Amino acid sequence: MRYGGDNRGRLLLIVLIVTSLFLITLDLRGVKVIDGVRTGTQTALTPVQKAGSWVVSPFRTFLSDVTHLGRTRNQIEKLKADNDALRLALLNRKVADAELAQLKSVLDLAGKGEFKVVGAKVISQGSTTSFTQTITIDAGSKSGIRSNMTVISGFGLVGVVKIAYENSAVVQLASDPAFRVGARIAGSQEIGILSGQGTRKGVLQLLNNTTDVKVGDAILARGSNNGRPFVPGVPIGEVTAVDNSAGAVTQTADVKFYANFSALGVVAVVVSSPSTDPRDSLVPAKPRPTPIPTVTVTATPSASPASNG
Amino acid sequence: MISRRFFFSFPIFFSVYLLQEGFVTQMRLPVGGFSLILIFTLAWASMSTPEIGAVTGFGAGLLMDLSETAPGPLGHWTLVLILISFTVSFLSYGDDHARANPLSIVFLVVVGVVGAQIAFALLGLLLGQALGNIVQVLFICLGTAFWSAIVTPLILPIISRLHALVFGTASRI
Numbered sequence: 332m333r334y335g336g337d338n339r340g341r342l343l344l345i346v347l348i349v350t351s352l353f354l355i356t357l358d359l360r361g362v363k364v365i366d367g368v369r370t371g372t373q374t375a376l377t378p379v380q381k382a383g384s385w386v387v388s389p390f391r392t393f394l395s396d397v398t399h400l401g402r403t404r405n406q407i408e409k410l411k412a413d414n415d416a417l418r419l420a421l422l423n424r425k426v427a428d429a430e431l432a433q434l435k436s437v438l439d440l441a442g443k444g445e446f447k448v449v450g451a452k453v454i455s456q457g458s459t460t461s462f463t464q465t466i467t468i469d470a471g472s473k474s475g476i477r478s479n480m481t482v483i484s485g486f487g488l489v490g491v492v493k494i495a496y497e498n499s500a501v502v503q504l505a506s507d508p509a510f511r512v513g514a515r516i517a518g519s520q521e522i523g524i525l526s527g528q529g530t531r532k533g534v535l536q537l538l539n540n541t542t543d544v545k546v547g548d549a550i551l552a553r554g555s556n557n558g559r560p561f562v563p564g565v566p567i568g569e570v571t572a573v574d575n576s577a578g579a580v581t582q583t584a585d586v587k588f589y590a591n592f593s594a595l596g597v598v599a600v601v602v603s604s605p606s607t608d609p610r611d612s613l614v615p616a617k618p619r620p621t622p623i624p625t626v627t628v629t630a631t632p633s634a635s636p637a638s639n640g
Numbered sequence: 641m642i643s644r645r646f647f648f649s650f651p652i653f654f655s656v657y658l659l660q661e662g663f664v665t666q667m668r669l670p671v672g673g674f675s676l677i678l679i680f681t682l683a684w685a686s687m688s689t690p691e692i693g694a695v696t697g698f699g700a701g702l703l704m705d706l707s708e709t710a711p712g713p714l715g716h717w718t719l720v721l722i723l724i725s726f727t728v729s730f731l732s733y734g735d736d737h738a739r740a741n742p743l744s745i746v747f748l749v750v751v752g753v754v755g756a757q758i759a760f761a762l763l764g765l766l767l768g769q770a771l772g773n774i775v776q777v778l779f780i781c782l783g784t785a786f787w788s789a790i791v792t793p794l795i796l797p798i799i800s801r802l803h804a805l806v807f808g809t810a811s812r813i
Binding site for chain 2: 339340343344347348350351352353354355356357358359365368369372373376379380382383384386387388390391394
């Protein structure tokens with residue numbers, strides 16, 4: 332038999348509907364009590380929801396993995412690609428930072444020596460199979476670079492421009508066995524000829540056999556007419572060993588180049604030499620030894636057991 | 641008698657509400673998932689008289705309105721569930737064929753769930769609530785119907801036993 336309803340049932344239904352409408356009205360009018368009830372319920376429910384979340388999380392993860400299988404794979408691929416791009420960006424950033432530091436130091440040196448320079452990036456290292464040591468830079472005759480111009484880095488002499496093309500130039504490194512530069516010792520101003528040896532070490536042949544050369548002496552470029560191929564005052568390296576063989580016609584010394592030829596990123600080509608010789612002003616400051624802290628331990632004898640007892 | 645029924649019913653519905661808020665909503669099921677309390681209420685109402693159905697709808701709707709996820713004002717779900725629960729119990733009460741057949745109850749519950757959602761959406765529109773894309777609303781309604789059709793037969797025996805415990809064994813399916 333289907334329910335036909337009665338007055339009591341209808342009245343109850345009407346009362347319930349009116350009550351719900353009353354609640355809606357109160358809530359829409361912003362009665363604080365209603366908000367308080369909701370907030371209180373939510374506060375009470377929060378621990379249950381936290382517990383539920385913890386319990387359900389394995390199921391949720393599984394379900395998410397199943398439903399997003401295709402999307403997850405795509406997302407992984409996308410993230411991998413993003414990761415690679417970010418790694419590359421980071422690497423580029425590191426390279427850029429290193430180049431910036433090199434550029435800053437080379438500009439510092441050029442500024443100190445009042446050299447007019449053209450900055451350039453090293454774009455390739457010459458092949459050593461032909462026993463030459465060269466680099467190629469990304470600036471050429473369009474930038475005012477000509478052959479026989481001094482090339483410096485932030486540490487000192489790098490080499491000399493051998494051939495200048497329109498947009499690039501080949502630089503003969505100071506370490507090249509065929510490289511020769513007129514040099515002088517900072518301070519004593521004794522002169523000699525420094526030649527490359529194929530390594531980071533060069534040999535200085537002094538013209539005066541009685542010159543007193545010491546290990547640690549700074550060697551600078553003597554300079555050429557009109558600053559080509561070498562501008563004066565450019566630091567080259569420092570003496571690491573002196574050969575004072577008796578009976579030798581000339582005195583020689585081993586010189587370690589300041590520039591690190593294997594880590595050249597940015598160099599500068601001196602396109603105009605200063606009007607005055609900078610003399611010894613470009614000699615790099617000697618590194619100060621880092622003080623090693625010493626700890627003194629003093630042993631204090633403890634009181635004898637006899638005195639304690 | 642009424643107070644005894646309420647005394648038993650309230651903890652049952654409150655537990656279902658806690659289950660819904662604490663666990664079911666956390667599952668984040670696809671295509672909208674299901675509302676345990678909605679299914680429970682409508683199944684409960686389908687086994688009850690229209691008056692009990694309406695009161696059940698009132699209580700359950702009030703609980704649903706207290707949920708943080710309820711977008712409407714307090715009383716929104718209450719009004720909807722009063723009407724839907726009353727309708728469901730009105731349709732099933734007195735029809736022994738319907739009440740004795742679990743499939744009929746499942747059907748009533750699923751239709752009731754969809755009806756409740758549509759009524760909720762319509763009332764929400766009247767109250768100025770933003771519902772979004774109509775296709776999305778329909779998609780969620782269909783998804784909820786799908787989940788309800790799966791879940792209702794699974795929990796119907798439990799609801800039936802609990803209902804029998806509160807209202808007497810005569811109502812047990």
